[in-house]
Amino acid sequence: MLEATEKFFNLPVKDRMAYFSSDMTKPLRYGTSHNPTIDSALQWRDCMYLPCKLAEENVQTWPAVYRKEALDYVKEMNNLTEILLELMSESLHLAPNTLRNVLGPDMLHNMVLNYYPACPQPDLTIGFREHSDKSTITILLQDEIGGLEVSHKDCWVPVQPLKDALLVNLGDVMEILSNGRYKSIAHRVIVNSNSKRLSIGSFYNVAYNAIISPLPHCVDETHPLAFKKVMFMDFFKKFVSRDLDGKNALDYVKITPIEEP
Ligand SMILES: O=C(O)CCC(=O)C(=O)O
Numbered sequence: 001m002l003e004a005t006e007k008f009f010n011l012p013v014k015d016r017m018a019y020f021s022s023d024m025t026k027p028l029r030y031g032t033s034h035n036p037t038i039d040s041a042l043q044w045r046d047c048m049y050l051p052c053k054l055a056e057e058n059v060q061t062w063p064a065v066y067r068k069e070a071l072d073y074v075k076e077m078n079n080l081t082e083i084l085l086e087l088m089s090e091s092l093h094l095a096p097n098t099l100r101n102v103l104g105p106d107m108l109h110n111m112v113l114n115y116y117p118a119c120p121q122p123d124l125t126i127g128f129r130e131h132s133d134k135s136t137i138t139i140l141l142q143d144e145i146g147g148l149e150v151s152h153k154d155c156w157v158p159v160q161p162l163k164d165a166l167l168v169n170l171g172d173v174m175e176i177l178s179n180g181r182y183k184s185i186a187h188r189v190i191v192n193s194n195s196k197r198l199s200i201g202s203f204y205n206v207a208y209n210a211i212i213s214p215l216p217h218c219v220d221e222t223h224p225l226a227f228k229k230v231m232f233m234d235f236f237k238k239f240v241s242r243d244l245d246g247k248n249a250l251d252y253v254k255i256t257p258i259e260e261p
């Protein structure tokens with residue numbers, strides 16, 4: 001899949017630009033940075049977004065250069081996601097099919113292919129600014145170059161790439177559904193002057209028109225309701241309509257506890 005992705009980014013600019021759109025809610029699009037119309041500084045990154053729900057039906061709209069590989073990869077990621085959602089439901093003491101049912105028959109799966117070119121002055125820029133994903137889970141495949149860092153105790157910790165390993169990130173929607181028992185992870189990508197880097201994220205989500213709120217089982221006296229109800233599309237729009245800055249989209253739905261006098 002990484003080789004097929006590289007072929008796409010090696011296509012002539014005009015072939016890649018055929019997919020370009022500045023509409024951040026368009027599921028199939030080629031782009032750069034995060035949202036170039038509002039980013040305070042552009043990020044050293046190009047990307048191609050692929051809608052993977054109903055992949056078999058939509059495959060003809062995908063760039064031909066990786067159609068077959070991407071379709072096979074989507075099937076594998078879907079199978080893995082079914083297993084992960086089951087295990088995560090159990091770890092929250094819920095029936096195994098709970099999270100899968102919450103994602104529902106219209107579960108979204110969007111894939112993003114990231115390309116970070118080698119950068120002559122990496123200290124002056126960043127590949128992907130600090131953010132948390134808006135997903136329930138994100139499954140990430142990366143090449144052997146490295147550059148991804150996760151936030152841990154106010155430090156940036158590099159994620160060493162392991163051959164043939166996938167990385168699973170928890171996103172903001174999982175933090176909301178679990179009422180904060182699972183925390184989404186803030187992460188960023190730095191670039192380097194020696195080599196380009198490729199990564200592929202598979203983002204699993206509820207449907208855009210689904211209303212998300214903490215699951216009743218995750219709310220009790222010791223874990224009071226921490227998030228308001230929100231339509232996923234409204235939450236997603238908060239993310240794409242502002243500069244990337246850590247987990248700030250969650251502030252929009254957080255319930256702030258009333259301070260005791
Ligand atoms: O390139 C990476 O390792 C991470 C990409 C990422 O964070 C994303 O696509 O949301």
Ligand SMILES: [Fe+2]
Nearest residue numbers: 131132133187
């Ligand atoms: Fe991310």
